[in-house]
Amino acid sequence: MADRIIILGAGESGTGAALLAxxxxxxxxxxxxxxxxxxxxxxxxxxxxxxxxxxxxxxxxVGAVLMVKSPGIPPQADPxxxxxxxxxxxxxxxxxxxxxxxxxxxxxxxxNGKTTTTLLTHxxxxxxxxxxxxxxxxxxxxxxxVIENEKYDGYVIExxxxxxxxxxxxxxxxxxxxxxxxxxxxxxxxxxxLYLSSKMRIVANMDKNDHFIAxxxxxxxxxxxxxxxEKVNLITLGANDTDINxxxxxxxxxxxxxxxNFTVKSDDLPVKGPHNMINAGAAIAAAIKSGVSExxxxxxxxxxxxxxxxxxxxxxxxxxxxVNDSKATNVEAVYYALKSFDNPIIWIxxxxxxxxxxxxxxxxxxxxxxxxxxxxxxxxxxVDAFGDHVRTFDTGSLKKAMAVAYAEARPxxxxxLSPACASFDLFKNYEDRGNQFIEAINNLKEEVSDx
Numbered sequence: 001m002a003d004r005i006i007i008l009g010a011g012e013s014g015t016g017a018a019l020l021a022x023x024x025x026x027x028x029x030x031x032x033x034x035x036x037x038x039x040x041x042x043x044x045x046x047x048x049x050x051x052x053x054x055x056x057x058x059x060x061x062v063g064a065v066l067m068v069k070s071p072g073i074p075p076q077a078d079p080x081x082x083x084x085x086x087x088x089x090x091x092x093x094x095x096x097x098x099x100x101x102x103x104x105x106x107x108x109x110x111x112n113g114k115t116t117t118t119l120l121t122h123x124x125x126x127x128x129x130x131x132x133x134x135x136x137x138x139x140x141x142x143x144x145x146v147i148e149n150e151k152y153d154g155y156v157i158e159x160x161x162x163x164x165x166x167x168x169x170x171x172x173x174x175x176x177x178x179x180x181x182x183x184x185x186x187x188x189x190x191x192x193x194l195y196l197s198s199k200m201r202i203v204a205n206m207d208k209n210d211h212f213i214a215x216x217x218x219x220x221x222x223x224x225x226x227x228x229x230e231k232v233n234l235i236t237l238g239a240n241d242t243d244i245n246x247x248x249x250x251x252x253x254x255x256x257x258x259x260x261n262f263t264v265k266s267d268d269l270p271v272k273g274p275h276n277m278i279n280a281g282a283a284i285a286a287a288i289k290s291g292v293s294e295x296x297x298x299x300x301x302x303x304x305x306x307x308x309x310x311x312x313x314x315x316x317x318x319x320x321x322x323v324n325d326s327k328a329t330n331v332e333a334v335y336y337a338l339k340s341f342d343n344p345i346i347w348i349x350x351x352x353x354x355x356x357x358x359x360x361x362x363x364x365x366x367x368x369x370x371x372x373x374x375x376x377x378x379x380x381x382x383v384d385a386f387g388d389h390v391r392t393f394d395t396g397s398l399k400k401a402m403a404v405a406y407a408e409a410r411p412x413x414x415x416x417l418s419p420a421c422a423s424f425d426l427f428k429n430y431e432d433r434g435n436q437f438i439e440a441i442n443n444l445k446e447e448v449s450d451x
Contacts, residue, residue: 002025002026002027003026003027003065003066004026004027004028004029004061004063004064004065005021005026005027005028005029005064005065005066005067005068006029006030006031006061006064006066006067006068006083006088007021007028007029007030007031007067007068007069008030008031008032008067008068008069008070008073008079008080009032009069009070009072009073010030010032010036010037010040010044010051010053010070011037011040011070011072012040012140012141013070013071013092013093013094013141013142013143013163014030014032014040014068014069014070014093015030015040015043015044015141015144016093016097016140016141016142016143016144016145017068017093017096017097017141017143018030018044018047018049018051019043019047019049019143019144019147020096020097020100020143020144020146020147021068021096022047022049023147024100028049028050029050029051029052029060029061029064030044030049030050030051030052031051031052031056031057031060031061031079032051032052032053032054033053033054033055033056033079034053034054035053035054036051036053056078056079058079058082061082061083061086061088062086064083064088065088065089066088066089066090066091067079067080067083067088067089067090067091068090068091068092068093068095068096068143069090069091069092069093069166070092070093071092071093071160071162071163071165071166072162075165090166091166091167091168092162092163092165092166092167093141093142093143093163093166094136094142094143094157094159094163094166094167094170095166095167095168095169095170096143097135097141097142097143097145097146098142098167098169098170098171099169100146100149101146101149101155103149103152103153103154103155104153104154104155104173104174104290105154105155105157105170105171105172105173105174106121106125106132106154106155106156106157106172106173106174106175106176106286106290107157107159107170107172107174107175107176107202108121108136108156108157108158108159108175108176108178108282108286109158109159109160109161109164109175109176109177109178109199109202110176110177110178110179110180110199110215110221111178111179111180111181111182111330111332112178112179112181112275112330112332112333112336113178113179113275113276113278113279114137114158114159114160114178115137115138115158115307115310115327116271116276116279116306116307116310117176117178117279117280117282117283118134118136118137118138118156118157118158119134119138119304119306119307120270120271120279120280120283120304120306121156121176121282121283121286121287122134122139122156123300123303123304124283124284124286124287124292124296124297124300124301124304125154125156125286125287125290125292126300127292127296127297127299127300127303128287128290128291128292128293128296128297128300129296130153130154130290130291130292131151131152131153132152132153132154132155132156132290133145133152133154133155133156134156135155135156135157135158136156136157136158136159136160136163137158137159137160137163138158138307139158142155142157154173154290157172159202161188161195161198161199164198164199164201164202165198165201167201167204167205169205170204170205171205171206171210172202172206172210173210173211174210174211174212174213174286174289174290175202175203175206175210175211175212175213175232176213176214176282176286177199177200177202177212177213177214177215177221177224178215178218178221178278178279178282179215179218179220179221179278179332180192180195180196180199180218180220180221180224181218181220181330181331181332182195182330182331182332182355182357190355192220196220196223196224199224200224200227200228203228203231203232206231206232207231207232208231208232208233209233210232210233211232211233211234211235211289212225212228212232212233212234212235213235213236213237213282213285213286213289214234214235214236214237215236215237215238215278215282216236216237216238217237217238217248217278235257235285235289237278237281237282237285246281246285248277248278248281249277250266250274250277251265251266251267252264252265252266253277253280253281253284255281255284255285255288257285257288257289258288258289260288260294262294264280264284264298264301268298268301269301270301270302270304270305270306271304271306271311272311272340273311273336273337273339273340274336274339274340275336275339275340276311280301284297287300308324308431308434309324309325309326309327309430309431309434310325310327311323311324311325311337311340312324312325312434314437314438314441314442315441315442315445317406317409317441317444317445317448318409318411318448319410319411319412319413320346320409320410320411320412320413320414320415321343321413321414321415322415322441323341323414323415323416323417323418324417324434324437324438324441325337325416325417325418326417326419326423326430326431326433326434326437327430327434328418328419328420329351329354329419329420329421329422329423329430330354330356330420331356331357331358331360331361331420332360333418333420334349334361334418334419334420335360335361335364337416337418338361338364338365338368338369338416338418339364341368341414341416343412343413343414344368344369344370344410344412344413344414345368345369345370345413345414345415345416346369346370346371346373346405346408346409346413346414346415346416347365347369347371347372347373347416347418348373348375348401348405348415348416348417348418348419348437349372349373349374349375349376349382349418349419349420349421350374350375350376350379350382350419350420350421351375351376351419351420351421351422351423351424351425351426351427351433352376352421352422352423352424352425353376353378353381353421354421354422356381356420356421358381358382358385358386358420359385362385362386362389365386365389365390366389366390369386369390370390370391370408370413371390371391371392371393371404371408372386372390372391372392372393373392373393373395373401373404373405373408374392374393374394374395374401375395375396375397375398375400375401375426376396376421376425376426377396377425377426378425379394379395379396382420391408397426398426398433398436398437398440399440402437402440402441402444406444417433417434417437419433
């Protein structure tokens with residue numbers, strides 16, 4: 001009789017883990033406390049995988065040899081406690097997937113910039129002729145991709161701290177840590193040290209045969225690097241440092257890796273802003289270490305298109321540029337967004353505050369922002385932080401925010417949606433917020449054209 005595997009959670013990662021387990025001949029039972037989306041039910045039904053939704057029937061779990069849990073489920077959840085009480089090991093989906101492949105893995109983590117860097121890295125290695133799967137928090141789940149392991153040369157995985165919390169033997173060939181800034185601290189007892197430890201787990205099983213690309217210009221990343229620099233082949237990104245391998249400056253990135261010396265100018269990058277110099281540097285370094293040539297890297301940079309909702313220029317209306325940065329759900333991301341523009345900014349912000357400390361961006365706001373438009377249901381914290389320094393409008397909806405932005409905008413201005421907050425007060429998620437912003441811009445442009 002086949003060993004039983006319990007899969008906890010039926011999102012992208014849980015469904016992928018279940019399909020992988022089924023493909024390897026395990027008896028699979030998937031359980032979700034909520035409703036399972038129809039697209040995932042269709043996949044489970046096609047594979048004849050048993051599942052339950054709306055609660056957990058622990059009697060069906062008896063005799064399981066392993067639980068694979070989805071990353072969003074905290075370790076103190078009752079199903080996890082039940083497994084530990086019954087001596088059933090609990091791992092995460094990327095750990096599960098890694099147990100069925102020996103292909104090289106590029107793992108990319110960090111508080112901000114993960115998706116852009118993952119997409120660019122994948123694009124560059126594909127441009128170099130390598131068939132790497134795009135997986136993790138972008139693309140399909142890693143576990144599901146591993147079902148077709150023989151067709152891939154390797155994997156590029158966007159990895160969150162939640163996923164890293166559940167690894168045991170997961171071992172990237174190349175790991176990237178972009179930054180560690182305040183976010184998700186409710187999961188880590190409001191401790192940056194615990195959050196950093198979670199991010200640093202990406203190198204836990206790596207050795208001198210593996211490459212760790214780390215942004216040492218970031219305070220907490222630099223702290224983490226000090227603890228591991230002797231165990232891995234370290235490649236650092238930074239600026240004006242004597243021991244760096246990749247020199248990231250304001251207008252160019254200088255590479256000296258694998259006896260290859262070349263420079264990439266900021267104007268040649270498909271992603272803009274000072275933070276994306278680091279992101280691009282990390283992606284290019286990962287591609288170099290994967291064997292991609294300079295020629296193929298430059299071709300890849302020319303053809304790359306970033307994911308939406310990340311400093312996405314939508315259009316111009318009466319000479320003002322409208323930019324969608326809905327993915328900026330914390331203060332650090334907003335800092336980078338504001339640094340990306342020299343023109344006056346009309347900043348649209350607000351949503352569900354995640355314990356934000358706005359002090360770090362106050363000087364930048366005073367320098368660059370001509371008006372702040374708050375569009376959350378509770379804007380008190382934003383108004384208190386900036387109301388005495390810039391013209392501030394307290395609105396409670398996207399429609400009202402857009403009306404104010406249009407009235408305030410002048411030729412040359414940047415109307416920037418960069419919320420600094422989660423979206424759940426007015427929207428389903430950051431994608432929904434960004435899509436509604438784009439729709440509102442397009443409607444506004446049509447109205448202006450009709451006039």
